Amino acid sequence: MGKSVIIIGGGIAGMEAAARIAAMGKEVILLEKSDQLGGHLRKWDRLFPTRRKSDEVFEYLSNGLNDKVTIRLNIKINKIKKDDRHFFVILEDGESLKSDALLLTTGYDLFEAGKKEEYGYGIYDNVITSADLEAMFRNSAEIKTSGNQKPRRVGFVHCVGSRDEKAGHLYCSKVCCVTGVKQAIEIKEKQPDTEIFCFYMDLRMFDRYFEDLYYEAQQKWGIQFIRGRLSESCENPDHSILVKVEDTLTGRPLKMTVDLLVLLSGFVPSSDTNKLADMLGLLPGSDGFLTPVDEHFRTNETQVDGLFLAGTVKGPATIENTITDARSAAISIIKYLEK
Amino acid sequence: MKQFGYSINPDRQIDYDLTDKSLLSFIVSFEPSLLSCISCGTCTATCTAGHFTDFNIRRVHTLLRRGEITTLKKEIQKCMLCGKCQLACPAGVNLRNLIRSIHVAVEKFNV
């Protein structure tokens, strides 16, 4: 019998790792809890910074899945056991799947924006999340307020649920800054008369071409950046939103009305990751995400022999970095199987 | 009657819905590079006038962008157009021309 690998989580990392491991001749079982592969990728319209359609990336990832990959959708895992050589993944209906190595690619959840009650998500109709806005782009819909009007002014709130001790997440989610800037540009392209303001603490445009996007947002589209964390928002009688912030660069409190307020929700460790980590005895890092044995040299291995990690299960990451990390995990797993 | 020391403070808050942005649009049409400002403060740090007075060129043009123009005319007099700030600006803001445009604008709009 050839060696086999079970991958838990059919998002970007799971799909790419499955493709690479299968391409090197090993059997892969790819387990996914929902009824489709692709994870969060399927909710995006266009990706930053290239503005490529997310569907193209999904197609690329799907094409990698050859006949060595068995895809199992709608899977619920009951238990995971391990003896000295094999993993046994026991499903809810009692079926037991066996493999020589196990890869966790269970990703992240979006921070529940309603937890920041003072921003009014779920309370005021015109407060939405970046994911809600992306869904509008994906449906090629016009951007409209709850009252079915084109918004004259849109605000973006950075760091929602990130860099926030009150939300229990001190870390930076890395990609929300660039997501906000991308989405702000996209609103301007669709509806150029819209005024757009981003309320930020720091703009973390860390990756290649991100700064160019920021420059384009300012110079070409006149998108304005106001440094200060939103303290609160409230609803006006006409359902527009009044936001309050310190304009820290002038040292003055500032208020303004926006017709639509977009919250850039951050990453949190996925609830499934937490459950599986418990079953496997993995200890998360101080931020709650899982941690490899060594952050420089053994970036996909865990304390458990034969158990590997890839993608955003280890913390916020871009799609490019997730794909690269999945390839790296595939190499480590092949090396382990051939030992 | 006893006089208590009560008084009403003017609101320090910038009410963006009410501030006047016509001056800003006029200035940006002359000097669009203002839009590229990344608020780094290099201009203020290098400004000779700012070393000897409370003149803060970065704050002046940030307030302008919020439509806060009440002190603009008085503030901008403190600049001697030496151009040091522009040499240092990492975002390519043409500060000298910006300041000249502000001079023109405050006269035109009579602020």
Ligand code: SF4
């Ligand atoms: S990427 Fe930007 S918005 Fe997201 S948490 Fe970091 S600083 Fe905040």
Ligand code: SF4
């Ligand atoms: S041009 Fe004006 S603002 Fe710039 S450095 Fe000289 S005095 Fe300061």
Ligand code: SF4
């Ligand atoms: S040096 Fe340039 S970028 Fe920096 S604050 Fe001044 S004008 Fe803005």
